[in-house]
Each structure stands twice: as C-alpha cells, then as structure tokens.
Amino acid sequence: MIVMKFGGTSVQDAEAIDRVAAITRERLPENPVVVVSALAKMTDQLLAMATAAGAGNREQALELSLGARERHFNTASDLLGTGRFAQIHAELEEEFNALDELLRGVVAVGELTPRTTDNIAGFGERVSSRIVTAAFSCRGLNASLVDSRQCIVTDANFTRAVPQFEETNSRLSETVKPLLAHGRVPIMGGFIGSTRDGVSTTLGRGGSDFTAAIVGAGLDAERIEIWTDVDGMLTTDPNLCRNARRIKTISFEEAAELAYFGAKVLHPATLLPAIQKNIPVLVLNSRNPKNEGTRITATAPKSKSIFKAIAAKKRITVVDIVATRMLMAHGFLKSIFEVFANHRCAVDMVSTSEVSVSVTVDSSESIAAIAADLGKLADVKYEGRKAIVCLVGENIRSTPGIAAKVFSAISDVNIHMISQGASEINISFVIDEADVPKVVSRLHDCFFAEVDPEVFA
Numbered sequence: 001m002i003v004m005k006f007g008g009t010s011v012q013d014a015e016a017i018d019r020v021a022a023i024t025r026e027r028l029p030e031n032p033v034v035v036v037s038a039l040a041k042m043t044d045q046l047l048a049m050a051t052a053a054g055a056g057n058r059e060q061a062l063e064l065s066l067g068a069r070e071r072h073f074n075t076a077s078d079l080l081g082t083g084r085f086a087q088i089h090a091e092l093e094e095e096f097n098a099l100d101e102l103l104r105g106v107v108a109v110g111e112l113t114p115r116t117t118d119n120i121a122g123f124g125e126r127v128s129s130r131i132v133t134a135a136f137s138c139r140g141l142n143a144s145l146v147d148s149r150q151c152i153v154t155d156a157n158f159t160r161a162v163p164q165f166e167e168t169n170s171r172l173s174e175t176v177k178p179l180l181a182h183g184r185v186p187i188m189g190g191f192i193g194s195t196r197d198g199v200s201t202t203l204g205r206g207g208s209d210f211t212a213a214i215v216g217a218g219l220d221a222e223r224i225e226i227w228t229d230v231d232g233m234l235t236t237d238p239n240l241c242r243n244a245r246r247i248k249t250i251s252f253e254e255a256a257e258l259a260y261f262g263a264k265v266l267h268p269a270t271l272l273p274a275i276q277k278n279i280p281v282l283v284l285n286s287r288n289p290k291n292e293g294t295r296i297t298a299t300a301p302k303s304k305s306i307f308k309a310i311a312a313k314k315r316i317t318v319v320d321i322v323a324t325r326m327l328m329a330h331g332f333l334k335s336i337f338e339v340f341a342n343h344r345c346a347v348d349m350v351s352t353s354e355v356s357v358s359v360t361v362d363s364s365e366s367i368a369a370i371a372a373d374l375g376k377l378a379d380v381k382y383e384g385r386k387a388i389v390c391l392v393g394e395n396i397r398s399t400p401g402i403a404a405k406v407f408s409a410i411s412d413v414n415i416h417m418i419s420q421g422a423s424e425i426n427i428s429f430v431i432d433e434a435d436v437p438k439v440v441s442r443l444h445d446c447f448f449a450e451v452d453p454e455v456f457a
C-alpha cells in the first residue's frame, strides 16, 4: 500500500478536489490510503474564530464560521451536484452546528483553553475529509471515511500533541487494513488525533504531513507521497527566490534538516517515522502531477554541488544570557536549559563563550516568563525579529573552506550567531529577519547558479 497526502491548496476548491480524485485513481492498483488537509487557509480561519470567541467577539466568530460553512457547502455542491449533495448536507450541518456551539461556549466562559483551541482547529480536516470521501464515491472510487481521531492516539499536549505510536499502530491495523483488504480507499483527515480518553488534539501547524508519515509507518507503506502546490523540494523557498530549482533526490537527513529549519513544504516531524521504517517519501505537485517531484530516501546519490538547499526560519528570538556571579561554573548550562525545559520551550541553536550563552527559540509567547526565570541565574536580554538561515548538504562534511565562501558572499550582513558541525551537514547562522530575502537570494546565486544536473532539475 501507499499513502497519498494532499495539502490545503490541493483540496482548496471543487476543481482541486476533482484533480485529487483523478490522481488517486491512477494509483488504485497500489492500494492508496488518502490523507487530506483542511481546505486552504481554513485552519487559519478556524483559529481566528477561536481567538474572536475567546475575546468575547461573538458576532465576529459566528460570522467567520458562517463564511466557512458556505464555502464548504458550495464546494460540496459543485463536486456532487444537487442530488448527492443532499446526503452530505446533513453531516456538514451537524459539524458546523457543533462548531458554532463550541464558539458560543467559549464566549460564555470567556476563556479559550488550548484544549478547546485544538477542538476548533480540527474542524477543517473533519469536514474536508467528509467532502473528499463523498466526491470520490461520486466519481466511482470506493472511498471510506476513517475518523483520524479514532486512529491517531496522542498525548494531551494540546496544539502540538505527540503521537503514541504503539496504540496508534494497532488502531490503524484494526481500522484501515480491513478496508484496504476489501479494495476500499480509506480517507483520513490529517493534523487531528485524540487522547486515549477521546479528547480531540492536533499535531501542530502543518501536521498533515506528519499524519501521512505516521499512517505510512504504521501500515508499512511502500511509499509516502506528499502532494502540494510546488514541483517538489526546491533549492530554496520559491517565495524568496524565483529561480529556485527542483531537487530530484535528497537524503532523509538533509530533508529533515531543511524541514526543521523552515522549509515549510514538509512538517519537521514528517521524516522520523519514515526513517524508522526506511520508507521513501515523495514530494509531488497536484497541479502538475506528471512532474517526477523530489524523492527522499535513506541515501541520495552523490552530488558534485556542495549544498542541496537553503532554508530560512523566521520569527526567531535570540536570548543572550551572561553569567554574572560564577563564570560559567559547572551546572550553569544545566540550570539554564532547565528553565527552557520547564517552560516547554525548544531551543534551536546554542553558542557559548567564557561567560555567556546565546540561544535561539522560535516561540516568543513565553519568552518574558522565561527571561524572568533566567534572570534569577544571570543577566538576560532577548531580541525578536531574527531569522535562522541554514545551508544543507552532505558534501559539507568533506569540503574545506566552505564557511569562508558563505560568509564572504554576505560580508556586509550583520551575523548574530553561527553554528556548524552539530550535524556535519548544515551550516546555520542568525540574521535580522529583514535581511532574509537579500541573504537567501545572494547565497542562492552564489551556490546554485551552476549545479549538478544529476541532482537538480
């Protein structure tokens, strides 16, 4: 079997969902399980409704919900025609009524908890998976809706829940395998799961890719296909650099670094389950399905080019911690990292000197509280609006003088932190967010003007 995941733009309207049905039909002999995201921008809108309700703006929340309801009704009726639309109409009504009830509840209690946020955020996938299932059936595909909340079991870490693999795998085997055995096409919403007690959770923004990988690893898929709106993994974000090229093949390790450092095309956790089971991951374009996309596998063919790609991760905060009392006494770093851990805040990059430590974090929500706690140990300052730029490639390991080449290309840019060596396949550094377009396009011109045609298209 294979897993095919279609992202938000790939299911954004009736035309897109029609394309998805055609793409899936071609793969029927390979027994696909289909994972779908919410319609494009839907999750943002759901979160906007939740925020409005949490702030007591009842009318605004319900108006946004009405807009979403209409969009889904229109999409379904375009796809299904009036007769068949009547069947799904009641199901969609029920979902949107439940959403409105939740929003009213949030207004009534005057508080939006992470638990309710996740419940609301998950509606996009709940309804998109219903519509896609109906559209497939209408087009003669034997589709069966699988409620992901019954299969993807997670902890209760709302808004970025962690899957419990053992339980999830056995539920996937019980629910999805029999459908495949009967020649059905199981359709699942990405991004959503639930705790063992049945409380709805989400895997974090962009988490449908992760769902696809969890399902693929759980069912020992031959391949996981991530269908999106670009031709594959590109040498950099096409929004930053118009001449970004397609990477034909890339290793798990390289792709994972890129995803972690901001290549939004893959959710950072996607590759972990695939790596464990050694399942190839393909990134493909649902608007250009004939293109061969990017193939991500354990070992990619040797490339002559130094780098495979450049990623940039914005909205980074740099925290500088200066040890006043005890010049980095032993245990000092431990106590600093304990503060971040206590706030459940992940640290991306670290650099140290005799008396100071700088770290980067990517969420600024709890930064004031973290700084207050760090202030008990040392002098602290922090500054947001920074970005990490990361160059990735396995040839970094064996090529001398790379850092000099990189930094001489951007010698006029203020660099706040540098890191190389941790993984041996990446060089990363921190700059002001405003410098990202200039830095990325200059480095891209420098390192990707002439590239190895074996690896890049």
Ligand code: ADP
Pocket (backbone or CB within 6 Å): 006, 007, 008, 009, 010, 037, 206, 227, 228, 229, 230, 232, 233, 234, 235, 236, 237, 238, 239, 262, 263, 264, 265, 266, 309
């Ligand atoms: P989906 O809705 O299909 O999950 P996403 O918007 O999450 O799609 O991811 C695809 C987008 O990721 C692309 O449209 C592109 O703008 C962006 N992107 C950023 N970096 C890269 C990269 N290196 N390669 C390809 N796309 C990238």
Ligand code: ASP
Pocket (backbone or CB within 6 Å): 007, 008, 037, 038, 043, 044, 124, 190, 191, 204, 205, 206, 207, 208, 209
């Ligand atoms: N719909 C979710 C989001 O926008 C998950 C996804 O699309 O991958 O974050």
Ligand code: MG
Pocket (backbone or CB within 6 Å): 007, 206, 209, 264, 265, 266, 267
């Ligand atoms: Mg995505």
